[in-house]
Amino acid sequence: MEVEETPEAVPVAAPAVAAPAAPSRRTPRGARFAGAAEEPEQPRSQQPLDEGAGRAVAETVETLIRLRREGRSGEAHGMLVEAAYWPPARFPLLAAELHRAGLDADWAALLWEAASLPAARLVAAADALVAAGRTRDGHQMLRQGVVRPAPEIGEAVLALTGEGRRREVRALLDAYVRMRTPEEAARSVEGDPQRLVPLLLEAARGVSEERHWDLVHALRVAGFTA
Structure with missing residues (x-):
């Protein structure tokens, strides 16, 4: 009586078998917005705001409203560049206030400016957004930040x-x-x-x-x- 031995499939360490050979495994879990179950997406707990955060955010938003009203877009952009280097914990509050003031385009511009932050600060800022419930913004910041x-x-x-x-x-x-x-x-x-x-x-x-x-x-x- 012959006993057929099924050879074990060698997983990842297989030689140079053609790369596409894992047919029916689709690219999973929404490549652009990863599921919260994945460990790399787990943020740290929400960071406390620094003492002057509320005032700084309020003044910045007021100034941006005035500059936009006066058509001084260059100065407004300069403020956004500065804000990109703020402590990461301020980002969620700034996002909320900019949206409340109808400055959605300024928030989008700020996300883009933050993409050039050093890697550690970039991840910290994205974490702060995800921890505050702004998951989409946090993931967008990371995606833009790796285009370097x-x-x-x-x-x-x-x-x-x-x-x-x-x-x-x-x-x-x-x-x-x-x-x-x-x-x-x-x-x-x-x-x-x-x-x-x-x-x-x-x-x-x-x-x-x-x-x-x-x-x-x-x-x-x-x-x-x-």
Whole structure:
């Protein structure tokens, strides 16, 4: 009597099998707005506002209303650039007050300005928004924030890892592998492939099996061991 042994399927560490080979696993969980069940999306608890936050926000909104009324858009934009560097805990309050004043376009502009913040501040600001219930704004800020040169992402991840800030690393890379092509993402590991490749692959696997294999392929084409 013959006993047929079914060979075990070798999962992720398979050789160079064609990347798209995970057919019926769709790209899951809404790539643009990740579900709250994913660990990288869990924010820290809401940060307390600093003492002068309420007054600073009120004065800024009043000034913006006046500048917009007078057609002084250059000065208004300058104020938004400054506000992008405020303590992260102020962002939810500022968002609420700008929307209340009908300055939705100014809030959108502020989100865009915040995208150029250093990585740690970017994640902290996005966290503050998510913790205050402004999840969509927080995710948008992260998505816009990863549209920067690949080497900068790699440097930021290495710096955050060196400080032991694993949660920020996961949040940043989760947004990064969702927004950038696998080929672009592969370029971010050049600074330290040994440390960056595993982190990048872990983030891609959290998005979908398909994205993980696409990244494995892109890394191999770029000459990195995946």
